[in-house]
Amino acid sequence: MTSCKPTSERERKPEWLKIKLNTNEEYTGLKKLMRENNLHTVCEEARCPNIHECWGTRRTATFMILGAVCTRACRFCAVKTGLPTELDLAEPERVADSVVIMNLKHAVVTAVARDDLKDGGSQVFAETVRAIRRKNPFTTVEVLPSDMGGVEENLRTLMDAKPDILNHNIETVRRLTPRVRARATYDRSLEFLRRAKEMQPEIPTKSSLMLGLGETWEEIIEVMDDLRANHVDIMTIGQYLQPTKKHLKVQKYYTPHEFGKLRKIAMEKGFSHCEAGPLVRSSYHADEQVNAAAKQRQAAGEEELAVQK
Numbered sequence: 001m002t003s004c005k006p007t008s009e010r011e012r013k014p015e016w017l018k019i020k021l022n023t024n025e026e027y028t029g030l031k032k033l034m035r036e037n038n039l040h041t042v043c044e045e046a047r048c049p050n051i052h053e054c055w056g057t058r059r060t061a062t063f064m065i066l067g068a069v070c071t072r073a074c075r076f077c078a079v080k081t082g083l084p085t086e087l088d089l090a091e092p093e094r095v096a097d098s099v100v101i102m103n104l105k106h107a108v109v110t111a112v113a114r115d116d117l118k119d120g121g122s123q124v125f126a127e128t129v130r131a132i133r134r135k136n137p138f139t140t141v142e143v144l145p146s147d148m149g150g151v152e153e154n155l156r157t158l159m160d161a162k163p164d165i166l167n168h169n170i171e172t173v174r175r176l177t178p179r180v181r182a183r184a185t186y187d188r189s190l191e192f193l194r195r196a197k198e199m200q201p202e203i204p205t206k207s208s209l210m211l212g213l214g215e216t217w218e219e220i221i222e223v224m225d226d227l228r229a230n231h232v233d234i235m236t237i238g239q240y241l242q243p244t245k246k247h248l249k250v251q252k253y254y255t256p257h258e259f260g261k262l263r264k265i266a267m268e269k270g271f272s273h274c275e276a277g278p279l280v281r282s283s284y285h286a287d288e289q290v291n292a293a294a295k296q297r298q299a300a301g302e303e304e305l306a307v308q309k
Helices: 025-036 051-058 091-102 122-135 152-159 186-199 217-229 256-268 292-308
Strands: 060-065 106-111 140-144 165-167 205-211 234-239 273-276
Touching (some): 060 091, 091 122, 122 152, 234 256
Parallel strands (some): 060 106, 165 205
């Protein structure tokens, strides 16, 4: 196996990880709108490096539902962990209202893991999809849930709402999963993705892999093969960045060239779409990845609105 040279904890990030801010009028206008309406997204709270592009030119955003406390303590994630005490059943309507206010073309709905709930939060997820469709029917919707305990009925509840994309992240290679992810297992994630495709074959499935945790090149390729064997359509590959000193250290910074090679390999293996790069995150360019039917519905809606104006 090809080994990865460890990085020093104090090593500076390479040049290609430096972010060039693009605060154009679209971005600043949307940010002002967010503050005036007291709205919050994962894009801001997680300090996503792509926020200026997504907000400024693509009109996409990611919402986090089911509270701010996660029942899992994954060693790569900075989200607060513990026992959640809230479940806001009015949240779907508020998210849908936010989508309308922000005039989004594509909305991604993610959540903390809620292992304390029997349904894993699937009902709130499903109601959020339906609320967005009801109030802004031409916005495409992607969902990014946890494995919801691996309970098939929880997944079915979500898939019955028919999101435009079902995204569930494998996160890392099989060997590193026990050390990187809490409670989740590699095979359960694969099963989750396979079942989603079986329930709604026309809905694209998607998964994301972060690099730099000590995986080998061969293990990365193995993840691709495992995802394709479970009929996953879309893959994103990005660089892991250590959020705090308490989290796992970065073992390797991959170059843009290496990410380019991985994207080429992924496409050759049959993925319909692959985003790969140092700053790529799970929802990066998500609006390009929806299926043809969803894009057609969105285009028709835009034409209808243009006629009305």
